[in-house]
Amino acid sequence: MKDKKSTVIEVATRLFAEQGFDKTSVDNICKAAGVSKGLVYHHFNSKDEILQEIFVQTTKSMLEMNKSVPNEPPENQLVKLIENIFSQLEHDKLFFQLNLNLMFQPSTRKLLSHHIKERSAALLDSVKKIFDGIDPDQSTKLSFMFIAEIDGVSLDYLSVYENYPLKALKEHLINKYKNI
Amino acid sequence: MKDKKSTVIEVATRLFAEQGFDKTSVDNICKAAGVSKGLVYHHFNSKDEILQEIFVQTTKSMLEMNKSVPNEPPENQLVKLIENIFSQLEHDKLFFQLNLNLMFQPSTRKLLSHHIKERSAALLDSVKKIFDGIDPDQSTKLSFMFIAEIDGVSLDYLSVYENYPLKALKEHLINKYKNI
C-alpha cells in the first residue's frame, strides 16, 4: 500500500493545479486523499509546507527533464530540449499550469520566493551552458530570449488561447535553433 | 472630489495586484478606500463584479496602448508596438502583474474566462493585421510567435528574474522585427 504522506502530496498537487492553492482547503485534500486532518498535520506543519514540498519536488523533476547531453553539439541539445519541453507541455498541462499559478499569484509567490529564485537560476544556468557553446559573447542574452520564447509559448498555450498552434510553433523554434 | 466608485476601483486594483484577489477582502478595500461596506455593495453586486469591472477597464487600456497606426509600413508598426509595450512594462509593473495573476489563477480565470477570451482574440487580431502586411501566408504563426515572445519576456521580467536584461531583449526584438 502506498505511503499516506505521498498520497497527500499527490492529491494536493492535483487539487492545487486544478483549483489553485487558496481555493483548495486542507479539508478538500483530506477528503480526496481519504485521510484525516490530524494525519495531514502529523506529516506537515502547515498547508504552506505541503506547497513547499510540492514545489521542491517539481523543481527536481523539471531540472531532470532539462538535463542536457553534454557530448552532443549544442544545436542538437537545443533541439532536444525543445522537443522535450513541448512533449511535456502536451502531456502534462496541469503540471505546468500549477507552476504558472504558483509563481504569479502573490500569496504563493511570497511563500515560495526562495525556491522560485533557486529554480529559475538553475534553469537559466542549464540553458546558458548550451549557448556558451554557440556564442559565448551573447550567451546570456540568447539564453534569456530562448527562455522567454518557451515561457511565452507555454503561457499562451496553457492559459490564453484555445486551439493554439503548438506544433507549428514547435517546428518554427526547432528550425530557428537547429541552424543558429 | 473624486467619484467614490472610481476610488473603490482604483484601490481594489492596487490591492488585487499587490496581494492577489483571494487574499484581498472586501473589508481591506473598504478601509483602504475609506468607505463603508454598504457603499461598496451599493455600487457592485459582489466582490467578483469589482474584479470584472477592473478587467474590462484594463482590457480597454491595453487595446488603446496597442492601437496600430495603419498608415505606416508594418515593420515600423511592430517596432513602435514593441517600444510601447516595453515602456509600459517598465513603468507599470503592478498593472501587468495583476493581469498575469488574474489569468493564471484558476479561481479568477473561471470568473473572467469570457473577458479573457475576448481580450486575447482582440490582441491577436490587432497583431495579425500587421503581420498580414508582411507575410499573409504565415501571419498567424508569426503573430503567435510575436505574442509569445512579448508574453515570455514580460513574464520572466515581472515574475521570475531579478536584474532581468530588459533593455537588451528589447533591442534584440527591435532588430529582429525591423528588417523582418
Added chain:
Amino acid sequence: MKDKKSTVIEVATRLFAEQGFDKTSVDNICKAAGVSKGLVYHHFNSKDEILQEIFVQTTKSMLEMNKSVPNEPPENQLVKLIENIFSQLEHDKLFFQLNLNLMFQPSTRKLLSHHIKERSAALLDSVKKIFDGIDPDQSTKLSFMFIAEIDGVSLDYLSVYENYPLKALKEHLINKYKNI
C-alpha cells in the same frame, strides 16, 4: 434593548469566571450570549481582546470600590476599606475568583501583564496614602502587609477552605487596624 457588545462582555466575564479563560470557547460565549461568531469578531479583534477589555473594566470598578474618603482619620478609612472589601467578597465571589485565576494562570498573566502591573500599583498607592497618615516611616511595609492579609483571606475564602470563618477574620482585622 441592551447593547450586544455589552452583553458579550457580561457573558464572557461570567463564563471566564466559572470555567476559566482557556476552557471557555468563543463558541460558548456566542451561544450563551445569543449572538453569532461574526458579531463577536466585529466588536473584538480576538478572544484575548475580550479578556483585556474585561480586565480593564474590572480594574476600574476595583479602584472605585477602594476609593478612600480623605477627610476622615486614617484608622476609620482602613476600617471602611476592610468592610467594603469583605462585603464585596461575600456578594461577588465570582468576580474575585475571576481576578485570581486571571492573575495566576500563566497564559492570561502574560496577556494581561501590563494591566496587572498598573492595577497593582494603583491599589498599593491607594493603600499607602492611608498608611502615610499613620506611620510614614513604615507605610510601605505596612501597606504590603495589609494587602497581603486581604489577599490571603480572599484567596483562602474563595478557593481553599469551605466553611471559612470570614466574619471572624473580618472582626479580627477591624480590631487590629482601628487602634493601630
Added chain:
Amino acid sequence: MKDKKSTVIEVATRLFAEQGFDKTSVDNICKAAGVSKGLVYHHFNSKDEILQEIFVQTTKSMLEMNKSVPNEPPENQLVKLIENIFSQLEHDKLFFQLNLNLMFQPSTRKLLSHHIKERSAALLDSVKKIFDGIDPDQSTKLSFMFIAEIDGVSLDYLSVYENYPLKALKEHLINKYKNI
C-alpha cells in the same frame, strides 16, 4: 539512567508551572522529555492523571516542609515555620506558582478538588496544633489568620509585585509571632 516515568513527571511539572496545564500539550511534554506518546500513555491513563500525580507528590513535599518540631515551644515553631516557608518561596518560585495556578484555575481545581481539600485540611491541622499550644480558645481563628498572611505574602510576591519587600515582611511576621 533515570526512570523515564520520573523524567516525564519532572518535565511535566516544569512545563505546567511555566505555561499552565491547559497550554501544555502532551506532545510538548513528550518532546521536552524525549519520549514518545505511547510511552507516556503507557505510564499514565490520561493527561489529567499526570497532573494528579504531580499534585500528590507536591503535597507530600509541602507537608514535609511544614513538619513541626513538637518539643520546642510553640513560638519557636512558628518562627521556624515562617523561616522555612520564606526560604522555599525565594528558592523555588516556580513550585509555588504551579500550586497557585492549579488551585485557582477552574479546570484544574475541579480535577484536583479532592486532593486540594486534603492538602488544605492537613496544612490547617498542622498549623492549628501549634496555636493550640498558645491560645486554644482562639487557635482556629489565629491559624486561619496565620495561613492567610503566609498565602497573601506568597501570592503578592510571586504573582503581583516586582521588587516585593519579602525580607521586610518576613522580619515583620517573625517579630509578630515570636512574642505572641
Added chain:
DNA sequence: TATGAATGAGGGTTCATTCAT
C-alpha cells in the same frame, strides 16, 4: 517497554454578504 502514525472533535479566526437605519 517503546514508537509514532492516525483519528476526529473542537479551537480561534476570516469573510462575503445582508439589512435596518
Added chain:
DNA sequence: CATGAATGAACCCTCATTCAT
C-alpha cells in the same frame, strides 16, 4: 448614497487519545 452591525459557513490548525507494530 451611505453606514456598520450582524450572520454563518468555511478555514487552518491543535490536541488528547488509540493502536498496530
